Structure formats: structure tokens, C-alpha cells
Amino acid sequence: MAAEDRIRWDGIFRQRVSQPYPPADPLLLQYAPPPGDDDARALDLAAGVGQNGLWLAQEGYTVDIIDISRIALRRALSEQTMRNLRNVNLLQMDVDDLRLDAKRYDVVCVFRYLKRHLFPLLKRSVKPGGRIIYSTFNVDYLDVVPQFNKKFLLDLGELEGYFSDWQLVYSEDVGHVSHLVAIKPEI
Numbered sequence: 001m002a003a004e005d006r007i008r009w010d011g012i013f014r015q016r017v018s019q020p021y022p023p024a025d026p027l028l029l030q031y032a033p034p035p036g037d038d039d040a041r042a043l044d045l046a047a048g049v050g051q052n053g054l055w056l057a058q059e060g061y062t063v064d065i066i067d068i069s070r071i072a073l074r075r076a077l078s079e080q081t082m083r084n085l086r087n088v089n090l091l092q093m094d095v096d097d098l099r100l101d102a103k104r105y106d107v108v109c110v111f112r113y114l115k116r117h118l119f120p121l122l123k124r125s126v127k128p129g130g131r132i133i134y135s136t137f138n139v140d141y142l143d144v145v146p147q148f149n150k151k152f153l154l155d156l157g158e159l160e161g162y163f164s165d166w167q168l169v170y171s172e173d174v175g176h177v178s179h180l181v182a183i184k185p186e187i
């Protein structure tokens with residue numbers, strides 16, 4: 001499965017290679033706080049070409065950017081080099097092999113990706129007082145792409161359920177995309 005995913009996504013990113021580099025997501029711009037100290041760390045999971053992770057790095061976070069696609073990460077590396085950012089770790093990895101230290105990150109962001117079994121791991125990886133910024137497609141996306149695999153789509157309101165024990169900063173289903181920003185309790 002990992003090999004299939006990598007080949008498929010490498011193909012998609014190869015086709016996009018001449019497209020302009022995408023901007024960071026507005027949800028991140030609005031809800032990622034400035035880094036609190038020199039050790040502030042962030043994770044951009046299933047990052048694609050890394051536009052969100054690189055923005056966090058520019059803000060001063062040390063960022064782990066993880067994706068299965070070598071082609072996507074190659075684009076992230078060239079952009080990182082162009083922006084002269086040193087505080088970035090580009091990691092080619094299948095999320096199913098993911099191991100994350102507990103309380104490692106001040107910010108974890110995931111955009112346009114869903115594997116439900118990752119929620120406990122992601123929650124554990126956030127520092128107390130840190131936050132998750134999550135945004136991906138929900139079931140209304142079937143109105144746009146009827147053949148889309150439903151297992152990769154959130155139910156409406158589903159994201160909130162995973163973070164009911166956290167402080168909700170923002171949670172909304174906007175059309176076919178669900179957004180959530182939540183802060184991990186200090187204790």
C-alpha cells in the first residue's frame with residue numbers, strides 16, 4: 001500500500017511541477033501563534049510540497065515536514081533552499097510507519113489528509129498548551145467528486161469529537177471542508 005501511495009502521489013506531483021508554488025493555508029496564517037521560544041517545534045503531516053511547514057519555519061519554528069512523495073519533498077527542498085531556511089527537516093515516510101515523541105510539538109498541522117487511526121498519536125505529540133490545526137474534506141465533497149473514496153472524508157462535526165477533551169478555538173464545516181483548531185490542556 002505504501003509503495004502504491006508513493007507511486008500515485010509522485011505521479012500527481014510530477015504533473016504539477018511547472019505549477020506555481022502554493023501559498024500557505026489561510027487557516028494556518030490566522031491560527032498559528034508566533035513561536036514562544038527558540039525551541040518551538042511544528043509538524044506538517046502529509047505536507048505535499050510543504051507550503052504550510054515552510055511558512056511555519058519562516059515564522060521561526062523548527063519544522064518536521066513529512067510526506068510519502070519524494071517528488072513533493074524535492075519541490076519542498078528547492079523552495080526551502082531558495083528561502084534560505086535551515087530549521088526544516090524533510091522526512092520521506094509513510095504515515096503508517098509514523099512514530100512521534102510525546103509532547104514534541106507546539107503546533108501540529110494537517111491539511112487535506114485523513115487517516116483516523118493517527119488522531120491518538122497526533123494528540124499525544126502536542127505539548128500541553130500547544131495546538132492542532134486541521135482541515136480536510138468532509139462528506140459534502142461527494143457532491144463535487146462523487147467517486148471519491150468515502151473513507152477519506154470526515155462526517156460533519158466529526159473532527160470536534162476527536163478533540164472534545166481539548167479547548168476548541170475554532171471548529172466549522174465550511175462547504176465540503178471541515179476546519180478545527182484546538183489547544184491541548186496544560187494538565
Ligand SMILES: C[S@@+](CC[C@H](N)C(=O)[O-])C[C@H]1O[C@@H](n2cnc3c(N)ncnc32)[C@H](O)[C@@H]1O
Pocket residue numbers: 002005009010045046047048049066067068069072093094095096110111112113
Ligand atoms: C491532498 S495532498 C495534501 C498535501 C498538503 N497537505 C496540502 O494541503 O497541500 C495529500 C498528501 O498526502 C500524502 N500522502 C498520501 N499518502 C501518504 C502516506 N501513506 N504517508 C505519508 N504521506 C502520504 C501525499 O503525498 C500528498 O502530499
